[in-house]
Amino acid sequence: MGRITNKGSQFPSLFRTVPSNKLQALGLARLVIHFAWSWVGLLGEDSEHGEQGVEVVREQILKKSACVAFEDKLPRSPRPENTRRVVKTIAESQARVIVAFCGVEVLPVLEQLYEHGVEGRVWLSSDAMSQIYLLKNQKAFQMLSGSLAVVPHKRNVPGLRDFVLRLHPSSSPEDAFIQEFWSKVFNCWWNTSGGEETNNARYCTGEESLGNGTNAFLSMPGFDLAFNVHNAVYALTHALNNMVQKESRGPKIFGNKTQGFRPWKLLQYLRKVHFKNKAGEEVFFDEHGDLPGLLDIFNVHFQETVWVGRIEFGPSGIKKLEVNNTALLWAGGSPEVSKTIFFLMQSWEKFNPGK
Numbered sequence: 001m002g003r004i005t006n007k008g009s010q011f012p013s014l015f016r017t018v019p020s021n022k023l024q025a026l027g028l029a030r031l032v033i034h035f036a037w038s039w040v041g042l043l044g045e046d047s048e049h050g051e052q053g054v055e056v057v058r059e060q061i062l063k064k065s066a067c068v069a070f071e072d073k074l075p076r077s078p079r080p081e082n083t084r085r086v087v088k089t090i091a092e093s094q095a096r097v098i099v100a101f102c103g104v105e106v107l108p109v110l111e112q113l114y115e116h117g118v119e120g121r122v123w124l125s126s127d128a129m130s131q132i133y134l135l136k137n138q139k140a141f142q143m144l145s146g147s148l149a150v151v152p153h154k155r156n157v158p159g160l161r162d163f164v165l166r167l168h169p170s171s172s173p174e175d176a177f178i179q180e181f182w183s184k185v186f187n188c189w190w191n192t193s194g195g196e197e198t199n200n201a202r203y204c205t206g207e208e209s210l211g212n213g214t215n216a217f218l219s220m221p222g223f224d225l226a227f228n229v230h231n232a233v234y235a236l237t238h239a240l241n242n243m244v245q246k247e248s249r250g251p252k253i254f255g256n257k258t259q260g261f262r263p264w265k266l267l268q269y270l271r272k273v274h275f276k277n278k279a280g281e282e283v284f285f286d287e288h289g290d291l292p293g294l295l296d297i298f299n300v301h302f303q304e305t306v307w308v309g310r311i312e313f314g315p316s317g318i319k320k321l322e323v324n325n326t327a328l329l330w331a332g333g334s335p336e337v338s339k340t341i342f343f344l345m346q347s348w349e350k351f352n353p354g355k
Contacts (some may be wrong), residue, residue: 013267017235019152019229019313023191023293025053027150027311028099029060031124031297038066043086045102045128046073053101053126069095074105078338083108091118096331103128104259106141120331123147133305136239144300146331153294153310157230158278165211170202181238185210231283231291238269286315301329 033038042058044050050073058068070093072086086109089148090098098121100106106129113121123144130151132140169179169190188204243266274284283291293313298305309323 013287015232015235015270017231017291018225018293020051020290021053021126021295022056023295023313024150024152025056025101026060026313026318027295028101028126028299030311030321031148031150032057032061032066032097032099033064034321034323037097039069039095039097041068041069041090041093041098042071043098043100043102044071044073045105046075046284049128050074050101054099055154056102057099057162059349069093074102074109076105078105078108083112087112087116090121091116096120097122097124097125100129101126104135105132107132107135107137110140110143111137111323118188119143121147122190125149136303138303141300141303144301145302146329147300148308149300150311151298151300152297153296154225155227155279157227160226160230167210168206170206182208183197226279227279231277233276234277235270235273235283235285238273238275239266242273243269290337297323297326 042054042059044054054071058071062068070089074086075082086212089114090109100123110132121143125144125147130149132144167178167181167184169175182204183190184187186204186208188202188208191203207342246269247265271285274282277283283289293311295311295313296307297309297311299308299309300306306327306329308327309321311318311322312320
């Protein structure tokens, strides 16, 4: 989940255009420190991913004198006894802040907490829990209302939406990929033979439209992740261009063959690539093969998530934290966090007398 191109790594030629999970864990820990929460519960997926995430959070908050009220794990396929144990732990703990480094496996826990009337918890979650919001589970939304989520910064590729809206099988009859895409989106079969329908198969009419408002493809979750692919493709393009221009024996194309091309040479230029993408953001890889990290902070407002800030990373760690306090809505629907912090401080004094 962390650095993948450290010295001695098995994958020195691996680059990443998506922020690592470690950055998300650092972001969650920074929020705990930012809001001065000192009595925190940790919940992670029972996997290497979850264990490493919780470990990073624990390490960071302990450095700032915060305490871990409890720490528990959830298997990816939780059994009732696992769920009951975690629910009991949360319900009996005085901690009102829970950092969750897990995914949809926490859903049964949220449902049982709701059914048991356990309220007033502020959840801090990573991107893995974002799938829960897509399920539109009312009990989960009720429990997560007022919570914070840290997710990799997403943005749309400029011009991609208009390009996709212009796609149509009839305009590119030789492109089998567009035909397959059309068939998948509209659940029909693009018939190019002109034959009659057989076996009650539903053929595409050609009148289907990607932009008529009834098609949900362009609003599908993950569509904005295409920008990560966009950055990767452009990074390779810039690296290739720089190599061709600067190498005295650059690649010479003869027919379908390339002479003089060595992959290790491209690797050198990829490490040094530096350009601005179409969103005006600088793209370059650090010594670990990562792009500059940028995380968005979202606040759950009942049945919707609202952007409230961001965390920007530099070579040495977190470079900048922005939080719009006026946009925050906490557990119970209150825009004030003072009562929550007061309760947490009472818990701190109760369990740590004399400190």
